[in-house]
Amino acid sequence: xxxxxxxxFWLSLGSVDPHPNVTPSVLFGLGWLYLVLFAMNLVWTxxxxxxxxxxxxxxxxxxxxxxxxxxxxxxxxxxxxVATAHFTCYSRPENFLLVMPxxxxxxxxxxxxxxxxxxxxxxxxxxxxxxxxxxxxxPNVGWVLLNAALLFLTIxxxxxDFRQIVGxxxxxxxxxxxxxxxxxxxxxxxxxxxxxRRRLEGRPLxxxxxxxxxxxxxxxxxxxxxxxxxxxxxLILWGIALQAPLEExxxxxKTPNPSKAPWYFLGxxxxxxxxxxxxxxxxxxxxxxxxxxxxxxxxFNKLGNGYYTFNERKFAITTFMFGFLPLWVGMIILGTxxxxxxxxxxGIYEFWDVHKLEALNNVNLSEYFWYGFGQPLPxxxxxxxFWTQAPYILAREFVGFVAxxxxxxxxxxxxxxxxxxxxxxxxGFVRYMVFSNLVLMMAALPIKMVLRWAVNxxxxxxxxxxxxxx
Amino acid sequence: xxxQKLSTAEILAKLRxxxxxxxxxxxxxxxxxxAAPTAEAVAPVESASAAESAAAKPGSPADxxxxxxxxxxxxxxxxxAAKPAAPKPGATSDILAxxxxxxxxxxxxxxxxxxxxxxxxxxxxxxxxxxxxxxxVEEMLKAVRGIAxxxxxxxxxxxxxxxxxPMPVKPAASKDKKGAVERRSFIAACFSPLVIxxxxxxxxxxxxxxxLARFMxxxxxxxxxxxxxxGSSSDYPLGTVSTKWLAARGIWIVHTDQxxxxxxxxALASVCTHLGCTPNWLEGEQKYKCPCHGSGFYVTGINFExxxxxxxxxVGIRVAPDGMLEVDKSVKFQEEMGQWQDPNSFVDATLA
Numbered sequence: 001x002x003x004x005x006x007x008x009f010w011l012s013l014g015s016v017d018p019h020p021n022v023t024p025s026v027l028f029g030l031g032w033l034y035l036v037l038f039a040m041n042l043v044w045t046x047x048x049x050x051x052x053x054x055x056x057x058x059x060x061x062x063x064x065x066x067x068x069x070x071x072x073x074x075x076x077x078x079x080x081x082v083a084t085a086h087f088t089c090y091s092r093p094e095n096f097l098l099v100m101p102x103x104x105x106x107x108x109x110x111x112x113x114x115x116x117x118x119x120x121x122x123x124x125x126x127x128x129x130x131x132x133x134x135x136x137x138x139p140n141v142g143w144v145l146l147n148a149a150l151l152f153l154t155i156x157x158x159x160x161d162f163r164q165i166v167g168x169x170x171x172x173x174x175x176x177x178x179x180x181x182x183x184x185x186x187x188x189x190x191x192x193x194x195x196x197r198r199r200l201e202g203r204p205l206x207x208x209x210x211x212x213x214x215x216x217x218x219x220x221x222x223x224x225x226x227x228x229x230x231x232x233x234x235l236i237l238w239g240i241a242l243q244a245p246l247e248e249x250x251x252x253x254k255t256p257n258p259s260k261a262p263w264y265f266l267g268x269x270x271x272x273x274x275x276x277x278x279x280x281x282x283x284x285x286x287x288x289x290x291x292x293x294x295x296x297x298x299x300f301n302k303l304g305n306g307y308y309t310f311n312e313r314k315f316a317i318t319t320f321m322f323g324f325l326p327l328w329v330g331m332i333i334l335g336t337x338x339x340x341x342x343x344x345x346x347g348i349y350e351f352w353d354v355h356k357l358e359a360l361n362n363v364n365l366s367e368y369f370w371y372g373f374g375q376p377l378p379x380x381x382x383x384x385x386f387w388t389q390a391p392y393i394l395a396r397e398f399v400g401f402v403a404x405x406x407x408x409x410x411x412x413x414x415x416x417x418x419x420x421x422x423x424x425x426x427x428g429f430v431r432y433m434v435f436s437n438l439v440l441m442m443a444a445l446p447i448k449m450v451l452r453w454a455v456n457x458x459x460x461x462x463x464x465x466x467x468x469x470x
Numbered sequence: 471x472x473x474q475k476l477s478t479a480e481i482l483a484k485l486r487x488x489x490x491x492x493x494x495x496x497x498x499x500x501x502x503x504x505a506a507p508t509a510e511a512v513a514p515v516e517s518a519s520a521a522e523s524a525a526a527k528p529g530s531p532a533d534x535x536x537x538x539x540x541x542x543x544x545x546x547x548x549x550x551a552a553k554p555a556a557p558k559p560g561a562t563s564d565i566l567a568x569x570x571x572x573x574x575x576x577x578x579x580x581x582x583x584x585x586x587x588x589x590x591x592x593x594x595x596x597x598x599x600x601x602x603x604x605x606x607v608e609e610m611l612k613a614v615r616g617i618a619x620x621x622x623x624x625x626x627x628x629x630x631x632x633x634x635x636p637m638p639v640k641p642a643a644s645k646d647k648k649g650a651v652e653r654r655s656f657i658a659a660c661f662s663p664l665v666i667x668x669x670x671x672x673x674x675x676x677x678x679x680x681x682l683a684r685f686m687x688x689x690x691x692x693x694x695x696x697x698x699x700x701g702s703s704s705d706y707p708l709g710t711v712s713t714k715w716l717a718a719r720g721i722w723i724v725h726t727d728q729x730x731x732x733x734x735x736x737a738l739a740s741v742c743t744h745l746g747c748t749p750n751w752l753e754g755e756q757k758y759k760c761p762c763h764g765s766g767f768y769v770t771g772i773n774f775e776x777x778x779x780x781x782x783x784x785v786g787i788r789v790a791p792d793g794m795l796e797v798d799k800s801v802k803f804q805e806e807m808g809q810w811q812d813p814n815s816f817v818d819a820t821l822a
Contacts, residue, residue, distance in 0.1 A: 342750070467779075
């Protein structure tokens with residue numbers, strides 16, 4: 001066998017980037033994406049024209065009234081031109097200009113490739129969402145946000161590493177899920193703001209005024225049947241288009257790197273990074289399930305039953321959204337798109353380097369305490385039995401026990417006298433203790449995460465001798 | 471559109487509105503007022519006799535129901551309140567029935583107008599609608615009373631309990647339980663289809679369980695033996711971690727002097743102490759790094775990063791009589807329990 005052609009082939013590849021950011025086929029596909037965006041915005045423009053809203057042009061352009069549809073029309077046209085540019089110029093990707101610029105990639109990676117910054121940005125976005133809910137829930141703003149997200153996704157696809165993460169068959173439905181979560185969050189605020197405004201103006205609620213009740217037969221049954229058919233069709237198409245990400249046969253001594261849980265468990269997997277397996281894998285999931293079952297018995301607010309509202313259930317909705325958006329969905333994003341080989345955190349435009357180094361030397365609270373005072377850890381004499389060891393171990397970890405005891409035992413009392421005063425009065429002692437402990441346990445996850453990232457705290461209580469770590 | 475497809479709530483609301491209208495209109499009329507059945511609706515001429523005959527034979531259950539309901543509403547209004555109108559399409563209940571039956575707007579005239587006309591206050595029995603041949607007051611009174619009487623009669627019918635059918639005669643076989651079970655019948659019962667069916671099912675289940683138990687003790691165990699030779703100690707130079715046995719046996723052979731400054735050869739089990747994934751040995755970084763949750767271990771096996779709560783476990787190792795190193799995976803040595811001091815957990819490289 002003559003291997004010369006193969007060698008020359010490999011030599012010719014020498015100058016070719018093995019991870020090209022843009023290729024002709026990528027550009028051609030992006031052209032289709034822009035075309036879809038154009039079609040969406042064309043429909044939106046027509047709708048806007050029919051609604052007939054106007055705005056005032058700046059004085060520079062004459063200060064006349066112009067229909068809102070004009071802006072959307074310009075935007076849609078621009079999208080069409082961009083799509084055309086992709087379709088006509090895709091053959092020379094090295095000269096193509098409309099790609100994600102490097103400075104933007106670096107800026108985004110700077111934020112998301114660091115857990116502290118990522119979580120901080122998530123929290124800022126969450127608080128901003130609550131504060132700006134009246135503005136964000138406007139249909140035009142919602143449409144702009146959807147377009148921004150889609151444009152971001154489209155332009156990001158010009159990056160090789162981003163394509164590897166987002167285009168993985170495992171991850172495609174997660175991307176879709178993010179849009180669905182965004183839509184339903186937006187829808188909630190849209191309807192809730194509407195009802196809150198109606199309450200302020202003394203008008204009847206949307207659910208009372210525009211009753212959407214329909215008959216089970218035929219309206220609901222038909223709707224369900226159509227949904228059934230549509231979902232089946234989507235699943236079939238999905239099964240044909242995206243191949244199942246099968247791997248080599250499983251082996252007890254070979255773990256894929258990175259090894260990821262199913263997407264809906266990535267929040268739990270992320271929790272396992274910070275807490276001991278029995279806590280993050282057994283206790284906390286049970287508390288989450290049991291706590292959710294306990295909510296109807298804890299909740300004393302009778303309002304918001306059967307209609308959308310935010311103002312009447314501020315605490316309940318904020319707490320739920322905090323648990324769901326930054327903690328659950330945020331952790332799914334972190335686990336899906338940002339966790340790479342060796343469970344290190346990578347930026348979305350960063351190459352998954354197996355040898356990326358992250359300094360993660362973790363320190364237990366007891367070590368912080370005893371070494372902080374210049375003392376060695378209390379240690380039982382070598383070879384001593386259980387009863388001799390036990391007091392040494394408890395003495396070693398006493399600061400952690402005190403911390404946990406204060407957190408779960410004393411803090412609820414303090415909160416009952418300060419921030420949760422009305423809650424305590426309305427709930428009574430037992431219900432209040434259940435409630436406050438559930439809230440504190442939920443808060444324990446972000447607290448531990450931040451402590452891990454900020455001061456490399458490993459465990460509050462670390463007793464590996466007894467398999468007891470908190 | 472709203473008229474064509476009334477929601478349940480809307481129908482209820484309209485019913486209530488018409489009822490309250492009736493209640494409001496009735497006191498206006500003097501005590502002896504009689505609600506004139508409106509003749510305006512469908513039939514242009516409604517003579518009293520026609521109404522009477524219609525009422526005498528309540529055609530459908532819906533009609534009767536409507537009449538009863540109207541009567542009840544009238545009673546609740548005032549003491550001698552307006553008597554119910556004849557079961558004509560004008561009654562609210564009828565409209566409801568019509569809507570339910572046909573869901574069409576055509577059969578159902580707007581309810582509000584009907585309710586306004588239904589209780590036309592008339593002391594001297596002035597008919598509500600004009601331009602229509604009017605029956606006399608006596609006729610109407612008679613008709614209405616007749617309806618009321620009929621309706622009352624219908625309403626007061628006490629449902630008679632239907633006679634129970636006779637109980638089936640007990641079969642002879644089940645009757646004589648007193649006699650002792652005969653031997654022949656017992657044996658016959660043992661071979662009844664039911665017993666055979668359940669018996670064979672139980673036997674199959676038992677066999678299945680026994681098979682399952684047998685499955686736990688295979689004839690041939692394809693697992694490698696837990697004790698195996700790994701070559702001489704010179705195959706493992708100082709400062710190396712050998713991954714030679716990782717794929718087949720799940721152990722690393724470590725030769726290092728970093729643990730307490732002693733020059734040792736030992737075998738580490740490649741099971742992360744967090745949740746049991748297999749970490750990777752990273753030569754450049756000189757650490758074991760777990761791909762599942764990012765736990766990291768020094769070359770010695772001591773945990774230092776990520777969530778793993780304790781060091782990797784050592785397995786037994788010794789110098790066999792033939793000078794080869796022999797690993798015994800059936801024993802474990804945990805550092806946090808002080809078991810790494812056990813001489814079975816390492817081989818002193820200076821002696822081997």
